[in-house]
Amino acid sequence: MKTEGPEEFNRKAGQIFKLSYHKSSGLRGRMMYTRNSRKEPFTRVEGLTNRKERTSIHLSTPEEEDRFLATEVPIGSRVMWSDGNPQSRGEDFENENTIKIGPNRYAAHPFGTHSSDEIRETMAAPDQETPAKVRAYIRRWIFIKEIEWYART
Secondary structure (H helix, E strand, O other), rough: OOOOOHHHHHHOOOOOOOOOOOOOOEEEEEEEEOOOOOOOOEEEEEEEOOOOEEOOOOOOOOHHHHHHHHHHHOOOOOOOOOOOOOOOOOOOOOEEEEEEEEEEEEEEEEEEEEEEEHHHHHHHHHHOOHHHHHHHHHHHHHEEEEEEEEOOO
């Protein structure tokens, strides 16, 4: 994978932003939405108070997830897709963390920059031999497990 440098990255993203390691100064989670399976609604966790609140946000299809990402999730947020198949537990791509860098654009290592559909397909494709099986696997197993927005201190 080629490193573009900060100027080119910011130009492609359409804005300037910095990421810092979680334990470093200058970055703190402002809000996180989390769940353990596609079947359950998200729980909202406040970054400053760690207060947890069950929400009515229940995204049960990739299309619903994509609408939520497009309308509610700001650029710079972390989005973690998960493979809920019990056979994927402990495997390399059980969870894939990405950073939203633009409308339907997510930076993911080692995949590069892709759309949400491409992230899902990449997670599902190694075990599926046809496009139809990839789509079926995504609908059954691949879902967004966490969404986190950050705030600068």
